[in-house]
Amino acid sequence: MNFKIGLLGLGTVGAGTAQILLDSAGRHPLLQELEIARVGVRSLDKPRDIELPADILTTDLESIVTDPEIDIVVELIGGLEPARSLMLKAIASGKHVVTANKAAIALHGAEIFTAANEKGVYVMLEAAVGGGIPVIQPLKQSLGSNRIQGVMGIVNGTTNYILTRMQLEGADFEAVLADAQKLGYAEADPTADVDGLDAADKIAILASLAFGGRIKREQVYAEGIRQVSAEDIAYAEKLGFVIKLLAIAKREEGPTPQTQTDVEDRLQLRVHPTLVPKQHPLANVNGVYNAIFVEGDPIGQVMFYGRGAGAGPTASAVVADILNVAAVLKTETEPIPHPLLSCSHQHYCAIAPMDDVVTRFYARFLTQDSPGVIGELGTIFGKNGVSLESVVQIGMRENHAEIVVVTHDVKEGNFNHALAEIRNLAAIVSIPSLLRVL
Ligand SMILES: NC(=O)C1=CN([C@@H]2O[C@H](COP(=O)(O)OP(=O)(O)OC[C@H]3O[C@@H](n4cnc5c(N)ncnc54)[C@H](OP(=O)(O)O)[C@@H]3O)[C@@H](O)[C@H]2O)C=CC1
Numbered sequence: 001m002n003f004k005i006g007l008l009g010l011g012t013v014g015a016g017t018a019q020i021l022l023d024s025a026g027r028h029p030l031l032q033e034l035e036i037a038r039v040g041v042r043s044l045d046k047p048r049d050i051e052l053p054a055d056i057l058t059t060d061l062e063s064i065v066t067d068p069e070i071d072i073v074v075e076l077i078g079g080l081e082p083a084r085s086l087m088l089k090a091i092a093s094g095k096h097v098v099t100a101n102k103a104a105i106a107l108h109g110a111e112i113f114t115a116a117n118e119k120g121v122y123v124m125l126e127a128a129v130g131g132g133i134p135v136i137q138p139l140k141q142s143l144g145s146n147r148i149q150g151v152m153g154i155v156n157g158t159t160n161y162i163l164t165r166m167q168l169e170g171a172d173f174e175a176v177l178a179d180a181q182k183l184g185y186a187e188a189d190p191t192a193d194v195d196g197l198d199a200a201d202k203i204a205i206l207a208s209l210a211f212g213g214r215i216k217r218e219q220v221y222a223e224g225i226r227q228v229s230a231e232d233i234a235y236a237e238k239l240g241f242v243i244k245l246l247a248i249a250k251r252e253e254g255p256t257p258q259t260q261t262d263v264e265d266r267l268q269l270r271v272h273p274t275l276v277p278k279q280h281p282l283a284n285v286n287g288v289y290n291a292i293f294v295e296g297d298p299i300g301q302v303m304f305y306g307r308g309a310g311a312g313p314t315a316s317a318v319v320a321d322i323l324n325v326a327a328v329l330k331t332e333t334e335p336i337p338h339p340l341l342s343c344s345h346q347h348y349c350a351i352a353p354m355d356d357v358v359t360r361f362y363a364r365f366l367t368q369d370s371p372g373v374i375g376e377l378g379t380i381f382g383k384n385g386v387s388l389e390s391v392v393q394i395g396m397r398e399n400h401a402e403i404v405v406v407t408h409d410v411k412e413g414n415f416n417h418a419l420a421e422i423r424n425l426a427a428i429v430s431i432p433s434l435l436r437v438l
């Protein structure tokens with residue numbers, strides 16, 4: 001039995017996927033039953049490293065998703081449109097869909113999964129989060145017996161690659177970003193990586209699976225790494241931390257749920273650069289590697305680690321999804337959405353406002369070099385209920401005193417009130433950095 005694949009996109013991930021499909025030796029035997037029937041691209045003239053019969057390439061992607069011969073549509077063009085419409089048309093035509101497109105799923109997942117469930121087809125997205133790291137299937141299946149308390153991770157390879165090289169080599173942000181683009185890690189528009197939007201898409205997807213509800217993408221708080229400076233990386237290092245872009249989804253404890261439907265806990269959903277203690281497992285995840293740290297009851301802590309971007313690792317996850325669908329098609333005469341492969345939740349999770357989030361902060365102040373400034377800072381923080389773990393005058397920068405503060409756990413709202421007062425102090429020149437601490 002052969003399964004016909006309609007591949008949309010033959011870029012970094014598309015070419016990586018075709019490469020695996022064309023070279024099945026030594027891999028799962030079911031691969032031999034997969035056939036690349038048609039491939040959709042934007043330009044037919046582009047030179048490509050992969051050899052495919054010219055007549056299967058087309059720029060008419062709609063004809064692929066409606067082709068009665070195609071069993072599985074693999075969407076690897078990226079972006080919101082026409083990716084969303086093509087996936088919906090594929091579903092309407094009864095095709096199963098495999099995608100790596102976290103942006104389209106995070107924003108339009110509800111529409112796409114509702115259509116898929118109505119039509120009785122699968123939408124698989126292992127490659128969309130953590131590239132080659134198996135994390136979507138484990139959340140759907142292997143961890144299904146757990147009540148998940150938190151999912152936290154380094155889920156953007158581009159920014160982790162940049163931060164790692166800035167830390168290890170003191171490298172320049174722009175130069176390292178250009179390398180990440182050459183290596184195929186970055187999105188077509190790397191703004192999504194650098195500004196934390198790609199990580200926000202991914203944590204929305206992970207949270208939806210971990211906490212069994214839909215997530216409104218606009219409710220994920222996202223801060224990127226543009227403001228992370230070489231100075232902060234160096235100060236963090238002295239204080240025993242490394243700076244990582246973390247994506248965090250955390251259940252705020254409510255009453256213990258008695259039934260499936262009365263889970264009304266709120267979720268924290270946030271992406272921001274974070275000072276991570278050097279001894280934390282996530283502190284040692286470097287370069288393009290990603291890691292997703294899950295805490296559940298009764299499993300405790302578990303971490304998934306591997307390459308989060310790049311042609312081969314991402315294609316590994318794409319082809320695994322194709323195999324999963326092919327395996328179901330082979331064994332079920334009338335495919336119905338398999339409860340452990342499909343996504344069927346309906347309600348939206350309640351999200352906590354950022355002002356209610358409790359976290360530690362690192363703040364760097366430039367002040368006039370006058371007596372009593374540290375005392376003034378301490379008084380304002382104390383008045384706002386912000387307890388300080390350390391206050392250190394690092395030295396002088398451009399004739400101003402440089403003071404670094406690390407707080408204990410504090411409500412963001414209280415910290416922001418204190419900052420508003422501090423900004424009005426005559427001695428404050430600027431506050432170049434504000435970062436959260438794990
Ligand atoms: N790169 C990575 O490491 C990872 C990427 N992803 C996701 O995988 C998806 C693909 O990414 P990637 O391979 O890097 O992207 P690329 O930009 O390398 O490739 C995109 C491909 O899609 C084709 N394409 C794009 N738009 C259209 C269109 N409107 N009509 C027809 N063809 C189109 C392009 O055609 P042509 O070749 O003719 O230009 C190209 O072949 C994205 O959703 C991305 O977020 C997920 C995990 C990791």
Ligand SMILES: N[C@@H](CC=O)C(=O)O
Binds near residue numbers: 128185187310
């Ligand atoms: N641009 C993304 C690619 C994988 O999702 C990243 O850098 O992680």
Ligand code: NA
Binds near residue numbers: 131136
């Ligand atoms: Na993955």
